[in-house]
Amino acid sequence: MPGTVTILGAGAMGSALATPLSAAGWEVHLWGTWLDDHLLAACQAGEPHPRTGVRLAAGTRLYASDQLDEAFTGADLTVVAIASQGVLDVVRRALPNISRTRALLLTSKGFAPNDEGHVQLLPDALRDLAAEEGVELPPIVAVGGPCKANEVAAGRWTAAIFGCRDESVAEEMAKAVATPAYRAEVTSDEAGVEICAPMKNVYAIALGLADGLGERHGEPHHDLKAATFAQAVRELVVLTHMVGGDPVTATGLAGAGDLEVTGLSGRNKVYGARIGRGEPADRALAEMAAAEQTVEGVPAARLARSLVDQRNPGAWPDLPLLSAILDILDGHSDPAQRVADAVLPRG
Amino acid sequence: MPGTVTILGAGAMGSALATPLSAAGWEVHLWGTWLDDHLLAACQAGEPHPRTGVRLAAGTRLYASDQLDEAFTGADLTVVAIASQGVLDVVRRALPNISRTRALLLTSKGFAPNDEGHVQLLPDALRDLAAEEGVELPPIVAVGGPCKANEVAAGRWTAAIFGCRDESVAEEMAKAVATPAYRAEVTSDEAGVEICAPMKNVYAIALGLADGLGERHGEPHHDLKAATFAQAVRELVVLTHMVGGDPVTATGLAGAGDLEVTGLSGRNKVYGARIGRGEPADRALAEMAAAEQTVEGVPAARLARSLVDQRNPGAWPDLPLLSAILDILDGHSDPAQRVADAVLPRG
Numbered sequence: 001m002p003g004t005v006t007i008l009g010a011g012a013m014g015s016a017l018a019t020p021l022s023a024a025g026w027e028v029h030l031w032g033t034w035l036d037d038h039l040l041a042a043c044q045a046g047e048p049h050p051r052t053g054v055r056l057a058a059g060t061r062l063y064a065s066d067q068l069d070e071a072f073t074g075a076d077l078t079v080v081a082i083a084s085q086g087v088l089d090v091v092r093r094a095l096p097n098i099s100r101t102r103a104l105l106l107t108s109k110g111f112a113p114n115d116e117g118h119v120q121l122l123p124d125a126l127r128d129l130a131a132e133e134g135v136e137l138p139p140i141v142a143v144g145g146p147c148k149a150n151e152v153a154a155g156r157w158t159a160a161i162f163g164c165r166d167e168s169v170a171e172e173m174a175k176a177v178a179t180p181a182y183r184a185e186v187t188s189d190e191a192g193v194e195i196c197a198p199m200k201n202v203y204a205i206a207l208g209l210a211d212g213l214g215e216r217h218g219e220p221h222h223d224l225k226a227a228t229f230a231q232a233v234r235e236l237v238v239l240t241h242m243v244g245g246d247p248v249t250a251t252g253l254a255g256a257g258d259l260e261v262t263g264l265s266g267r268n269k270v271y272g273a274r275i276g277r278g279e280p281a282d283r284a285l286a287e288m289a290a291a292e293q294t295v296e297g298v299p300a301a302r303l304a305r306s307l308v309d310q311r312n313p314g315a316w317p318d319l320p321l322l323s324a325i326l327d328i329l330d331g332h333s334d335p336a337q338r339v340a341d342a343v344l345p346r347g
Numbered sequence: 348m349p350g351t352v353t354i355l356g357a358g359a360m361g362s363a364l365a366t367p368l369s370a371a372g373w374e375v376h377l378w379g380t381w382l383d384d385h386l387l388a389a390c391q392a393g394e395p396h397p398r399t400g401v402r403l404a405a406g407t408r409l410y411a412s413d414q415l416d417e418a419f420t421g422a423d424l425t426v427v428a429i430a431s432q433g434v435l436d437v438v439r440r441a442l443p444n445i446s447r448t449r450a451l452l453l454t455s456k457g458f459a460p461n462d463e464g465h466v467q468l469l470p471d472a473l474r475d476l477a478a479e480e481g482v483e484l485p486p487i488v489a490v491g492g493p494c495k496a497n498e499v500a501a502g503r504w505t506a507a508i509f510g511c512r513d514e515s516v517a518e519e520m521a522k523a524v525a526t527p528a529y530r531a532e533v534t535s536d537e538a539g540v541e542i543c544a545p546m547k548n549v550y551a552i553a554l555g556l557a558d559g560l561g562e563r564h565g566e567p568h569h570d571l572k573a574a575t576f577a578q579a580v581r582e583l584v585v586l587t588h589m590v591g592g593d594p595v596t597a598t599g600l601a602g603a604g605d606l607e608v609t610g611l612s613g614r615n616k617v618y619g620a621r622i623g624r625g626e627p628a629d630r631a632l633a634e635m636a637a638a639e640q641t642v643e644g645v646p647a648a649r650l651a652r653s654l655v656d657q658r659n660p661g662a663w664p665d666l667p668l669l670s671a672i673l674d675i676l677d678g679h680s681d682p683a684q685r686v687a688d689a690v691l692p693r694g
Contacts, residue, residue: 230604257577
């Protein structure tokens with residue numbers, strides 16, 4: 001390695017990864033879904049990518065949605081960076097091509113409910129899908145950690161974490177994509193990396209709520225935000241343990257690290273801040289949806305509820321903040337008090 | 348309990364604690380050192396406390412520096428909230444009075460180098476001092492967690508952590524001071540709570556540096572800040588382990604929680620931001636000192652260096668961020684690169 005890498009998904013993170021991959025010596029093929037055509041058009045016109053505000057790395061080859069096979073010409077490595085609702089569909093179509101590459105780096109994050117309503121982590125869903133189709137997937141490398149797409153695209157310092165059941169593959173990949181600015185640490189804890197990514201979006205709603213309270217009352221609520229942060233990390237440990245992962249993943253880059261960056265900015269935090277300022281949760285969500293601002297933490301919270309119900313309902317007493325967030329999404333009348341009750345010690 | 352509590356130190360945290368203690372039913376005696384006379388004068392004139400901007404809880408009795416014995420009239424509980432450089436001196440003078448109270452709640456934080464230059468945690472130094480004087484101290488309860496004095500004073504939601512070797516005393520005290528807004532969780536890990544408090548100030552300098560870089564370049568460096576946060580938590584675990592504490596303390600309220608709030612605001616973060624914006628470390632420190640802005644993380648970093656050298660120099664490879672901060676304080680020519688090298692995975 002390096003060689004040729006095919007990135008599936010030309011949204012913010014897919015396009016951003018062209019920067020370190022290109023800098024690390026890879027020939028980058030960037031394939032956009034049918035939803036990405038306007039993004040590719042902007043890039044082809046030499047404009048900055050509309051989602052990151054940064055120009056694509058020089059030399060990146062672009063492939064439109066009807067050029068999926070061409071995008072894999074000579075591919076040695078696959079990166080899957082599709083929004084979570086589309087990832088299974090795209091991977092199904094690309095299975096034969098993906099199977100011929102060395103590894104599948106997965107930046108898509110989320111839960112995948114199967115037909116029976118059983119909630120899975122994405123790598124498990126991908127492996128099941130491949131088995132159904134009789135195709136063998138290469139090793140999956142879950143990519144996590146505090147990586148804002150616009151900063152990755154701009155080549156600013158970023159620490160990722162690569163989780164692969166075969167840790168030697170994670171190591172090989174971390175070496176193969178390393179640049180002075182983009183580095184990955186490795187772990188064999190695929191499940192821990194996977195569960196932290198959607199859950200940090202859920203908990204960022206509560207962090208945003210503390211910010212919104214501060215705006216509403218004209219005085220910061222930093223103590224509440226910090227207590228919420230500490231409780232969120234504690235619950236990431238519980239959830240990581242529940243899926244068979246390592247608590248260290250939850251207190252490291254994938255958990256606490258990613259939660260820190262998600263609590264600084266982003267839509268989940270913004271949504272929580274609107275609730276903290278006093279807007280009803282459903283109205284704020286509808287307004288953000290109307291402005292095409294997806295709040296990933298909302299569906300993730302509800303899928304997490306199913307996951308806990310299915311895997312270990314006895315863990316609910318250790319997940320008071322997740323319970324509070326679910327109550328707030330369902331219209332609880334006093335969100336701030338509900339979060340405080342969840343994160344303050346019993347006393 | 349409750350009964351009468353004597354708070355030694357009328358600065359920000361000492362005066363702030365009058366709010367929850369008073370709300371929990373305590374009669375509060377607030378004693379100021381010779382450096383606090385102007386603070387007490389303002390409070391006596393009915394003005395907000397100059398350090399918190401909040402009026403003292405109603406009913407708080409004030410005692411000037413020459414009224415140390417009077418301040419202990421009927422005292423059942425002692426709170427020590429003296430700036431770390433003065434704490435040993437004040438405690439020595441108050442030892443007989445303190446010894447007659449049920450417990451010593453310690454909010455003062457820092458390292459105490461003894462005459463031989465051996466760096467101790469404050470509770471150990473206090474116990475040694477009492478032993479020298481032939482006085483038996485009541486149980487020490489280390490008070491940590493994300494508690495900004497102005498928020499505690501204003502009665503905003505705050506989660507503290509009380510660490511006492513005898514956990515039942517920590518529990519008794521947590522119950523005795525609990526209000527709807529101020530709550531404490533308990534641990535027997537006194538040492539862990541103690542080491543996290545000064546060290547979060549050290550690491551907040553590096554968090555501020557990422558903020559300053561963002562201001563300097565007009566674009567946020569959130570990925571670097573988050574990677575720095577994750578590495579700081581990892582090093583808090585190493586340091587907590589070094590003093591015989593529990594890693595959970597470092598990933599909970601005392602460590603990650605307090606680091607979160609310290610990275611949001613405060614002088615250590617501000618100092619780091621000035622370095623990140625491009626000011627030489629020594630000049631920025633001198634200017635802040637001239638403006639009476641103490642940057643506690645600076646002496647704490649150097650005492651931490653001695654502590655590690657004395658207790659376990661083999662741990663230095665696991666403390667790259669602490670090493671980087673020390674280099675930066677000593678004038679390293681490229682602070683941003685130095686932090687990035689310390690917090691990015693090796694790749």
